[in-house]
Amino acid sequence: MSKTTILFITQLLCGIGHVQTDVEIHKTEIKSDPEALAQAGNSITLTCSVTSVATSRLPNQITYRFYKGSQKNVLLNTSMIPEPKYSFTIQSARATHTGYYVCVVNVGDQTATSGNIYIEVTGQIQRPRLTIQPMKVIVGNEIGLSCDAAEEIPPLDFTFYKYKNGKPSPVGQKGTNTNFVTHTLKVTETTDQVYSCKFKGRSLATTSTYSEPVTITVQDPFSSHLFTIEPQSRIFEGDDFTMRCTVQMSSLVPSYTKVELTITKGTTPIAKSVTGEAKISKKATADDTGLYTCHAKWKETLKILEKQVTVAVPVSKPSLRSTAFNSIVAQGDCLHLTCAVVRGSWPIIYTFYKGTPENSLYRSILNATAGVYTIPSADTADSGEYFCQAENNAGVKHRSERSQNININVKGTKPMWLEYHIPRILAFLLLFIICCYVHVKYRKIKRRKIVKQQNQGSVKENTVAVYSKVKEKAHPNEDKDYVNIPSSKGTGTDSECDCEMN
Structure with a gap:
């Protein structure tokens, strides 16, 4: 421990309660040797001087503090001496010593700060060293990374990197007023195995090289x-x-x-x-x-x-359908036969037959629940019974199911003149039937009318005859053309006649 430090501690323990107040600081100044520019590896001497006036008979103890950074970021040295000037030497300067420097002076209860000076140190920055704990982890665990630049002067900014496919990508950045820093990181993938770091002085335009890569063992949980x-x-x-x-x-x-x-x-x-x-x-x-x-x-x-x-799944029993209406198709028309199953694992083999199982027409292997067989132009020879068969390998044994039979009748083509005149013939027949019906109906109505008229005439003649007979019996001497029926009540016979007439 230096004498100045011992003197400073003694002052603090024994005489700090009797600080001198009759001191006035006029000026505080800091200088460097060499000025402004220095070479890495050489020494740099910082000198802080103070001008003050004291009225006390006792000598004044002056405290000197040297800082790096215009904001007094890093304390480099503290000393207490009675002299108005004090020098502090950086024995082996490095590039990270580049930056602003300032000194602070305390005399009694008075404090003064010097102005800033800037010193640039040329040279290389050291390569940092990275350590990681633990070295064996599983995905999801955390690791602690420590990047150390022991020979450099802070403040420093550190950056940590993770390698993927051989390329580094930043995973954390920290600034510190020390020459080392730690960072905690969670391992998220089994590929998170290689890491490195580098740093930069805050007054430098360049950064250090990457540290030596460190490889950890990452296990799948x-x-x-x-x-x-x-x-x-x-x-x-x-x-x-x-x-x-x-x-x-x-x-x-x-x-x-x-x-x-x-x-x-x-x-x-x-x-x-x-x-x-x-x-x-x-x-x-x-x-x-x-x-x-x-x-x-x-x-x-x-x-x-x-x-x-x-x-x-085994195939179900297939159903066979055709495009023929009522199982009839005209000669020359297209005929489609569809063999369909409700269920069954693919692939399914569809086979179409006519007449007998020996007469196979068409076979297809499809990843579908239906197969189609097409006759582009049906002929009378295509008339007959058809059926289909569906099969797959959906069990221990081969599974095959047969459909029901359907009958197809192919009709020959009609003559062109017949096709042309049939609608007219049908229309004429319909008109003839309607006319006949109307004529018969009219004749019936006319006949009924004649019969009715005849019946009405017969009744009238009978009535007149009866009336004449009654008249002759009642008035035998009167003229037959004269008719006079008394209004007074007559015999029962007259009364009955009158009722019949009414």
Whole structure:
């Protein structure tokens, strides 16, 4: 420990309570040797001087403090002496010594600050050194990075880098008034293995080179992650099948750690577990066909495995349909026969037959639930019974189903004149039928009218005859053309006659 430091501590412990107040500071000044420009490796001497007036008989103790930075960023030296001038020497200057310097003087209870001086030091900046703890981690853990530039003078700005595909990318930046800095970083991927750092003096235009790269060991938290489906080969409808999603954790993960496992079909979760295994066992159906995923999640780490499940389904009995109306098609027209199934795993073989199973017309293998056979121009020879057959390999054995038979009748083409005149003939016949109906109806109505008139005339004649006979009996001497019926009540016979006339 230097004498000035001992003197300063003694002053603080013994006489700080008797500071002299009868002091006046006139001027404080700082100078450097060499001035303004220095070479790296050489020394730099900073001198701080003060002009003051003291009326006390006791000598004044003066405290000198040297700072780097116009804002007094870094304290370089503190000394207490009774002299009005003090020098501080930087033994081996470095490029990071470039910057502003200032000194502060305390005399008694008076404080004064000098003006700033700027010194530029030419030379190379040292290469920093990077250390990392721990060196073995798993994804999701944190690591501590420490970048050290022990020979450089602060303030310094440090930047940390992570390498991906051999290229560095910044992952953190810190400024400090020391010549080292630490940074905490979370490992997010298994590729986060190589790191480095560099720094820059705040008064420098250039930065240091990258530190020596440091490689750590990053382990996947899941030492194994499996998604198995049994049976492994093709699954048939009605089979027992099992899906398992399992995971084993890395030895760096605590044994009590729980990992979340989920089996999903599409986007729908169908099984969950935190015991290290998620499992589904069931009878296979056609609806079980689809894409399944196994999710393993721990903290921010998520692993996904996918499996496609296809449940083979035997073909159903096919149905055969045609474009013929009422099973009749005109000669020369196009005829389509469609063989369709309701269910069945692809590929499906469709075969069309006429008459017998030995007479195969057309065969196709399709990833579809229907096959089509086309006769572009039907002929009378195409008349007959047709059927189809659908088959696939959706079971232990080959599955084949036959449709019902349908009958197709191809009619010959009609003569052109007949096709031209048939509508006119039909129209004439319809008009003739209507005319006949109207004529018959008219004759019936006319006949009824004549009969009615005849009936009415007969009744009138009968009435006149009866009346004449009655008159002759009542008035035998009167003229037959004279008619006089008394209004007074007559005999019962007259009365009855009168009623009949009325």
